Amino acid sequence: MKRRMFLIAGAAASCLPYARAFAADNDTLSQVKASGKLRIGVTSAEPWFFKDPMTEKWTGVGIAMGERMAQELGVEMVPVETSWANAVAGLQANQFDIMFVLDPTEERRNAVDFPDQPLFYYAMGALVPEDSAVASWADLDTPETKLGVTLGTSLDRNVTEMMKSAAINRFSSNDEAIAAFAAGRVDAVVQFHPALVVQYSRLKMGKVVLPTPVDPVATSAGMRKASDDSFRTWVGETFAKLYEEGVPDQIFSAYLESKNIDPTGIPGLVKESW
Missing domain, CATH: 3.40.190.10 (Periplasmic binding protein-like II)
Known part of the structure:
Protein backbone atom coordinates (compact mmCIF):
# COMPACT_ATOMS: atom_id res chain seq x y z
CA MET A 1 0.00 0.00 0.00
CA LYS A 2 2.81 2.40 0.93
CA ARG A 3 4.60 1.63 -2.31
CA ARG A 4 1.39 2.21 -4.30
CA MET A 5 0.80 5.55 -2.58
CA PHE A 6 4.41 6.53 -3.26
CA LEU A 7 3.98 5.79 -6.99
CA ILE A 8 0.74 7.79 -7.14
CA ALA A 9 2.38 10.73 -5.38
CA GLY A 10 5.34 10.56 -7.73
CA ALA A 11 3.11 10.52 -10.78
CA ALA A 12 1.14 13.48 -9.47
CA ALA A 13 4.33 15.44 -8.85
CA SER A 14 5.61 14.71 -12.35
CA CYS A 15 2.37 16.09 -13.83
CA LEU A 16 2.46 19.26 -11.74
CA PRO A 17 4.51 21.35 -14.21
CA TYR A 18 2.09 20.44 -16.99
CA ALA A 19 -0.90 21.30 -14.83
CA ARG A 20 0.65 24.65 -13.99
CA ALA A 21 1.42 25.30 -17.67
CA PHE A 22 -2.19 24.46 -18.60
CA TYR A 122 0.39 54.35 -38.34
CA ALA A 123 0.98 54.46 -42.08
CA MET A 124 3.41 52.71 -44.42
CA GLY A 125 6.22 55.00 -45.50
CA ALA A 126 9.45 54.79 -47.45
CA LEU A 127 12.94 56.18 -46.97
CA VAL A 128 14.17 57.16 -50.41
CA PRO A 129 17.09 59.19 -51.84
CA GLU A 130 16.87 62.97 -51.44
CA ASP A 131 16.42 63.51 -55.19
CA SER A 132 13.80 60.78 -55.58
CA ALA A 133 10.52 61.69 -57.31
CA VAL A 134 8.62 58.79 -55.74
CA ALA A 135 5.03 59.79 -55.00
CA SER A 136 3.14 56.49 -55.14
CA TRP A 137 3.76 52.82 -54.38
CA ALA A 138 3.58 52.17 -58.12
CA ASP A 139 6.62 54.42 -58.56
CA LEU A 140 8.63 51.99 -56.42
CA ASP A 141 7.43 48.86 -58.20
CA THR A 142 9.98 48.72 -61.01
CA PRO A 143 12.50 46.00 -61.94
CA GLU A 144 15.34 48.43 -61.21
CA THR A 145 14.22 49.12 -57.64
CA LYS A 146 15.66 47.21 -54.68
CA LEU A 147 13.46 47.50 -51.60
CA GLY A 148 14.49 46.74 -48.03
CA VAL A 149 12.00 45.39 -45.46
CA THR A 150 12.26 43.71 -42.07
CA LEU A 151 11.75 39.94 -42.16
CA GLY A 152 8.64 38.56 -40.47
CA THR A 153 6.78 41.87 -40.16
CA SER A 154 3.39 42.76 -41.58
CA LEU A 155 5.28 45.15 -43.88
CA ASP A 156 7.12 42.17 -45.32
CA ARG A 157 3.77 40.63 -46.19
CA ASN A 158 2.29 43.91 -47.49
CA VAL A 159 5.25 44.71 -49.73
CA THR A 160 5.34 41.15 -51.07
CA GLU A 161 1.66 41.42 -52.02
CA MET A 162 1.95 44.92 -53.49
CA MET A 163 5.20 44.73 -55.41
CA LYS A 164 5.27 42.56 -58.52
CA SER A 165 8.40 43.90 -60.20
CA ALA A 166 10.70 45.36 -57.52
CA ALA A 167 13.38 43.20 -55.90
CA ILE A 168 12.60 42.70 -52.20
CA ASN A 169 15.53 42.36 -49.79
CA ARG A 170 14.66 41.09 -46.30
CA PHE A 171 16.68 41.96 -43.18
CA SER A 172 16.52 40.65 -39.62
CA SER A 173 15.94 44.11 -38.08
CA ASN A 174 14.93 47.66 -38.97
CA ASP A 175 18.48 48.83 -38.29
CA GLU A 176 19.97 46.34 -40.77
CA ALA A 177 17.57 47.52 -43.46
CA ILE A 178 18.56 51.15 -42.85
CA ALA A 179 22.26 50.21 -42.91
CA ALA A 180 21.73 48.61 -46.31
CA PHE A 181 20.16 51.85 -47.56
CA ALA A 182 23.06 53.90 -46.22
CA ALA A 183 25.50 51.56 -47.99
CA GLY A 184 23.60 51.78 -51.27
CA ARG A 185 22.61 48.11 -51.28
CA VAL A 186 18.91 48.97 -51.46
CA ASP A 187 17.21 51.95 -53.12
CA ALA A 188 14.46 52.39 -50.53
CA VAL A 189 13.41 51.04 -47.15
CA VAL A 190 9.76 50.46 -46.32
CA GLN A 191 8.76 50.82 -42.68
CA PHE A 192 5.92 52.45 -40.79
CA HIS A 193 6.24 56.21 -40.63
CA PRO A 194 7.10 56.57 -36.89
CA ALA A 195 10.06 54.20 -37.28
CA LEU A 196 11.27 56.01 -40.40
CA VAL A 197 11.14 59.39 -38.65
CA VAL A 198 13.52 58.13 -35.96
CA GLN A 199 15.77 56.37 -38.47
CA TYR A 200 16.03 59.47 -40.66
CA SER A 201 16.87 61.68 -37.67
CA ARG A 202 19.90 59.49 -36.99
CA LEU A 203 20.94 58.85 -40.57
CA LYS A 204 20.49 62.41 -41.92
CA MET A 205 20.31 60.89 -45.35
CA GLY A 206 17.52 60.66 -47.93
CA LYS A 207 13.95 61.69 -47.14
CA VAL A 208 10.79 60.11 -45.73
CA VAL A 209 7.73 59.94 -47.99
CA LEU A 210 4.24 58.52 -47.53
CA PRO A 211 3.51 57.06 -50.99
CA THR A 212 -0.07 57.09 -52.14
CA PRO A 213 -2.48 55.61 -51.44
CA VAL A 214 -1.94 56.37 -47.75
CA ASP A 215 -4.02 54.14 -45.50
CA PRO A 216 -4.04 54.17 -41.69
CA VAL A 217 -2.95 50.78 -40.36
CA ALA A 218 -4.21 49.62 -36.99
Whole structure:
Protein backbone atom coordinates (compact mmCIF):
# COMPACT_ATOMS: atom_id res chain seq x y z
CA MET A 1 0.00 0.00 0.00
CA LYS A 2 2.81 2.40 0.93
CA ARG A 3 4.60 1.63 -2.31
CA ARG A 4 1.39 2.21 -4.30
CA MET A 5 0.80 5.55 -2.58
CA PHE A 6 4.41 6.53 -3.26
CA LEU A 7 3.98 5.79 -6.99
CA ILE A 8 0.74 7.79 -7.14
CA ALA A 9 2.38 10.73 -5.38
CA GLY A 10 5.34 10.56 -7.73
CA ALA A 11 3.11 10.52 -10.78
CA ALA A 12 1.14 13.48 -9.47
CA ALA A 13 4.33 15.44 -8.85
CA SER A 14 5.61 14.71 -12.35
CA CYS A 15 2.37 16.09 -13.83
CA LEU A 16 2.46 19.26 -11.74
CA PRO A 17 4.51 21.35 -14.21
CA TYR A 18 2.09 20.44 -16.99
CA ALA A 19 -0.90 21.30 -14.83
CA ARG A 20 0.65 24.65 -13.99
CA ALA A 21 1.42 25.30 -17.67
CA PHE A 22 -2.19 24.46 -18.60
CA ALA A 23 -3.52 26.72 -15.86
CA ALA A 24 -1.25 29.57 -16.94
CA ASP A 25 -2.23 29.12 -20.57
CA ASN A 26 -5.89 29.40 -19.71
CA ASP A 27 -5.72 32.29 -17.25
CA THR A 28 -2.98 34.71 -18.23
CA LEU A 29 -4.38 37.54 -16.11
CA SER A 30 -4.21 35.42 -12.95
CA GLN A 31 -0.70 34.30 -13.88
CA VAL A 32 0.46 37.91 -14.25
CA LYS A 33 -1.08 38.95 -10.95
CA ALA A 34 0.28 35.90 -9.12
CA SER A 35 3.81 36.41 -10.44
CA GLY A 36 3.72 40.17 -9.97
CA LYS A 37 5.22 40.57 -13.46
CA LEU A 38 3.91 41.54 -16.88
CA ARG A 39 6.40 40.09 -19.37
CA ILE A 40 6.47 41.92 -22.71
CA GLY A 41 8.27 40.79 -25.83
CA VAL A 42 10.82 43.33 -27.10
CA THR A 43 13.05 43.57 -30.15
CA SER A 44 15.34 46.21 -31.60
CA ALA A 45 12.99 48.52 -33.56
CA GLU A 46 12.79 52.22 -32.82
CA PRO A 47 10.63 53.98 -31.80
CA TRP A 48 8.85 50.92 -30.40
CA PHE A 49 11.79 49.30 -28.61
CA PHE A 50 15.32 50.56 -28.11
CA LYS A 51 18.07 49.01 -25.99
CA ASP A 52 20.83 51.38 -24.89
CA PRO A 53 24.12 49.58 -25.67
CA MET A 54 25.81 51.18 -22.67
CA THR A 55 23.20 50.71 -19.95
CA GLU A 56 21.27 47.83 -21.64
CA LYS A 57 18.09 49.62 -20.56
CA TRP A 58 15.07 49.34 -22.83
CA THR A 59 13.04 52.41 -23.81
CA GLY A 60 10.53 53.19 -26.54
CA VAL A 61 6.82 53.51 -27.19
CA GLY A 62 6.21 49.80 -26.57
CA ILE A 63 8.16 49.94 -23.32
CA ALA A 64 6.23 52.98 -22.10
CA MET A 65 2.96 51.29 -23.02
CA GLY A 66 4.03 48.16 -21.15
CA GLU A 67 4.84 50.25 -18.09
CA ARG A 68 1.40 51.89 -18.23
CA MET A 69 -0.30 48.51 -18.52
CA ALA A 70 1.78 47.04 -15.68
CA GLN A 71 0.94 50.06 -13.54
CA GLU A 72 -2.75 49.45 -14.18
CA LEU A 73 -2.32 45.93 -12.79
CA GLY A 74 0.02 46.92 -9.97
CA VAL A 75 2.79 44.64 -11.23
CA GLU A 76 6.34 45.00 -12.59
CA MET A 77 6.97 45.28 -16.32
CA VAL A 78 9.68 42.85 -17.48
CA PRO A 79 11.14 43.00 -21.03
CA VAL A 80 11.92 39.68 -22.73
CA GLU A 81 14.04 39.81 -25.88
CA THR A 82 12.72 38.21 -29.06
CA SER A 83 12.38 39.11 -32.75
CA TRP A 84 9.42 39.94 -34.96
CA ALA A 85 9.79 36.61 -36.74
CA ASN A 86 9.80 34.69 -33.42
CA ALA A 87 7.22 36.77 -31.55
CA VAL A 88 4.29 34.44 -32.17
CA ALA A 89 6.27 31.34 -31.19
CA GLY A 90 7.46 33.11 -28.04
CA LEU A 91 3.89 33.92 -27.02
CA GLN A 92 2.76 30.35 -27.68
CA ALA A 93 5.65 29.01 -25.59
CA ASN A 94 4.71 31.28 -22.65
CA GLN A 95 8.07 33.07 -22.85
CA PHE A 96 6.24 36.40 -22.41
CA ASP A 97 2.65 37.51 -21.91
CA ILE A 98 2.15 40.19 -24.54
CA MET A 99 3.91 41.75 -27.54
CA PHE A 100 3.03 45.33 -28.40
CA VAL A 101 3.01 46.76 -31.94
CA LEU A 102 2.23 43.34 -33.41
CA ASP A 103 -0.14 43.71 -36.35
CA PRO A 104 -3.12 41.29 -36.29
CA THR A 105 -2.60 39.58 -39.64
CA GLU A 106 -4.75 36.60 -40.56
CA GLU A 107 -1.81 34.22 -40.10
CA ARG A 108 -1.08 35.58 -36.63
CA ARG A 109 -4.74 35.46 -35.61
CA ASN A 110 -4.69 31.73 -36.33
CA ALA A 111 -1.88 31.30 -33.81
CA VAL A 112 -2.35 33.93 -31.09
CA ASP A 113 -5.05 36.24 -29.75
CA PHE A 114 -5.56 39.97 -30.26
CA PRO A 115 -7.94 42.37 -28.51
CA ASP A 116 -10.83 43.84 -30.49
CA GLN A 117 -9.61 47.40 -29.88
CA PRO A 118 -6.50 48.72 -31.71
CA LEU A 119 -3.40 49.90 -29.85
CA PHE A 120 -2.90 52.85 -32.23
CA TYR A 121 -2.47 53.66 -35.92
CA TYR A 122 0.39 54.35 -38.34
CA ALA A 123 0.98 54.46 -42.08
CA MET A 124 3.41 52.71 -44.42
CA GLY A 125 6.22 55.00 -45.50
CA ALA A 126 9.45 54.79 -47.45
CA LEU A 127 12.94 56.18 -46.97
CA VAL A 128 14.17 57.16 -50.41
CA PRO A 129 17.09 59.19 -51.84
CA GLU A 130 16.87 62.97 -51.44
CA ASP A 131 16.42 63.51 -55.19
CA SER A 132 13.80 60.78 -55.58
CA ALA A 133 10.52 61.69 -57.31
CA VAL A 134 8.62 58.79 -55.74
CA ALA A 135 5.03 59.79 -55.00
CA SER A 136 3.14 56.49 -55.14
CA TRP A 137 3.76 52.82 -54.38
CA ALA A 138 3.58 52.17 -58.12
CA ASP A 139 6.62 54.42 -58.56
CA LEU A 140 8.63 51.99 -56.42
CA ASP A 141 7.43 48.86 -58.20
CA THR A 142 9.98 48.72 -61.01
CA PRO A 143 12.50 46.00 -61.94
CA GLU A 144 15.34 48.43 -61.21
CA THR A 145 14.22 49.12 -57.64
CA LYS A 146 15.66 47.21 -54.68
CA LEU A 147 13.46 47.50 -51.60
CA GLY A 148 14.49 46.74 -48.03
CA VAL A 149 12.00 45.39 -45.46
CA THR A 150 12.26 43.71 -42.07
CA LEU A 151 11.75 39.94 -42.16
CA GLY A 152 8.64 38.56 -40.47
CA THR A 153 6.78 41.87 -40.16
CA SER A 154 3.39 42.76 -41.58
CA LEU A 155 5.28 45.15 -43.88
CA ASP A 156 7.12 42.17 -45.32
CA ARG A 157 3.77 40.63 -46.19
CA ASN A 158 2.29 43.91 -47.49
CA VAL A 159 5.25 44.71 -49.73
CA THR A 160 5.34 41.15 -51.07
CA GLU A 161 1.66 41.42 -52.02
CA MET A 162 1.95 44.92 -53.49
CA MET A 163 5.20 44.73 -55.41
CA LYS A 164 5.27 42.56 -58.52
CA SER A 165 8.40 43.90 -60.20
CA ALA A 166 10.70 45.36 -57.52
CA ALA A 167 13.38 43.20 -55.90
CA ILE A 168 12.60 42.70 -52.20
CA ASN A 169 15.53 42.36 -49.79
CA ARG A 170 14.66 41.09 -46.30
CA PHE A 171 16.68 41.96 -43.18
CA SER A 172 16.52 40.65 -39.62
CA SER A 173 15.94 44.11 -38.08
CA ASN A 174 14.93 47.66 -38.97
CA ASP A 175 18.48 48.83 -38.29
CA GLU A 176 19.97 46.34 -40.77
CA ALA A 177 17.57 47.52 -43.46
CA ILE A 178 18.56 51.15 -42.85
CA ALA A 179 22.26 50.21 -42.91
CA ALA A 180 21.73 48.61 -46.31
CA PHE A 181 20.16 51.85 -47.56
CA ALA A 182 23.06 53.90 -46.22
CA ALA A 183 25.50 51.56 -47.99
CA GLY A 184 23.60 51.78 -51.27
CA ARG A 185 22.61 48.11 -51.28
CA VAL A 186 18.91 48.97 -51.46
CA ASP A 187 17.21 51.95 -53.12
CA ALA A 188 14.46 52.39 -50.53
CA VAL A 189 13.41 51.04 -47.15
CA VAL A 190 9.76 50.46 -46.32
CA GLN A 191 8.76 50.82 -42.68
CA PHE A 192 5.92 52.45 -40.79
CA HIS A 193 6.24 56.21 -40.63
CA PRO A 194 7.10 56.57 -36.89
CA ALA A 195 10.06 54.20 -37.28
CA LEU A 196 11.27 56.01 -40.40
CA VAL A 197 11.14 59.39 -38.65
CA VAL A 198 13.52 58.13 -35.96
CA GLN A 199 15.77 56.37 -38.47
CA TYR A 200 16.03 59.47 -40.66
CA SER A 201 16.87 61.68 -37.67
CA ARG A 202 19.90 59.49 -36.99
CA LEU A 203 20.94 58.85 -40.57
CA LYS A 204 20.49 62.41 -41.92
CA MET A 205 20.31 60.89 -45.35
CA GLY A 206 17.52 60.66 -47.93
CA LYS A 207 13.95 61.69 -47.14
CA VAL A 208 10.79 60.11 -45.73
CA VAL A 209 7.73 59.94 -47.99
CA LEU A 210 4.24 58.52 -47.53
CA PRO A 211 3.51 57.06 -50.99
CA THR A 212 -0.07 57.09 -52.14
CA PRO A 213 -2.48 55.61 -51.44
CA VAL A 214 -1.94 56.37 -47.75
CA ASP A 215 -4.02 54.14 -45.50
CA PRO A 216 -4.04 54.17 -41.69
CA VAL A 217 -2.95 50.78 -40.36
CA ALA A 218 -4.21 49.62 -36.99
CA THR A 219 -1.62 47.84 -34.89
CA SER A 220 -2.33 45.81 -31.80
CA ALA A 221 -0.75 43.45 -29.29
CA GLY A 222 -0.54 39.67 -29.44
CA MET A 223 -1.07 37.27 -26.56
CA ARG A 224 -1.48 33.53 -26.06
CA LYS A 225 -4.76 31.92 -27.02
CA ALA A 226 -6.64 30.93 -23.88
CA SER A 227 -10.02 29.46 -22.95
CA ASP A 228 -10.24 32.22 -20.32
CA ASP A 229 -10.40 35.51 -22.23
CA SER A 230 -10.18 37.80 -19.18
CA PHE A 231 -6.68 39.01 -20.13
CA ARG A 232 -7.65 39.77 -23.73
CA THR A 233 -10.76 41.60 -22.55
CA TRP A 234 -8.78 43.66 -20.04
CA VAL A 235 -6.12 44.53 -22.63
CA GLY A 236 -8.76 45.68 -25.13
CA GLU A 237 -10.60 47.83 -22.61
CA THR A 238 -7.32 49.40 -21.46
CA PHE A 239 -6.27 50.09 -25.05
CA ALA A 240 -9.60 51.83 -25.73
CA LYS A 241 -9.27 54.02 -22.64
CA LEU A 242 -5.65 55.01 -23.34
CA TYR A 243 -6.39 55.74 -27.01
CA GLU A 244 -9.35 57.95 -26.12
CA GLU A 245 -7.12 59.87 -23.71
CA GLY A 246 -4.50 60.40 -26.43
CA VAL A 247 -1.85 58.45 -24.53
CA PRO A 248 -0.21 56.89 -27.63
CA ASP A 249 0.47 60.37 -29.06
CA GLN A 250 1.80 61.58 -25.71
CA ILE A 251 4.18 58.63 -25.44
CA PHE A 252 5.36 58.97 -29.06
CA SER A 253 5.99 62.72 -28.70
CA ALA A 254 7.90 62.19 -25.47
CA TYR A 255 10.09 59.56 -27.12
CA LEU A 256 10.86 61.82 -30.09
CA GLU A 257 11.82 64.62 -27.72
CA SER A 258 14.11 62.24 -25.84
CA LYS A 259 15.93 61.77 -29.15
CA ASN A 260 16.09 65.54 -29.74
CA ILE A 261 13.47 65.32 -32.48
CA ASP A 262 10.82 68.05 -32.63
CA PRO A 263 7.46 66.21 -32.85
CA THR A 264 5.72 69.31 -34.24
CA GLY A 265 4.13 68.52 -37.59
CA ILE A 266 4.96 64.80 -37.43
CA PRO A 267 1.86 62.58 -37.76
CA GLY A 268 1.26 60.90 -34.43
CA LEU A 269 -0.33 57.56 -33.55
CA VAL A 270 -3.94 58.73 -33.18
CA LYS A 271 -5.35 58.84 -36.73
CA GLU A 272 -8.07 61.33 -35.82
CA SER A 273 -5.35 63.95 -35.28
CA TRP A 274 -3.73 63.46 -38.73
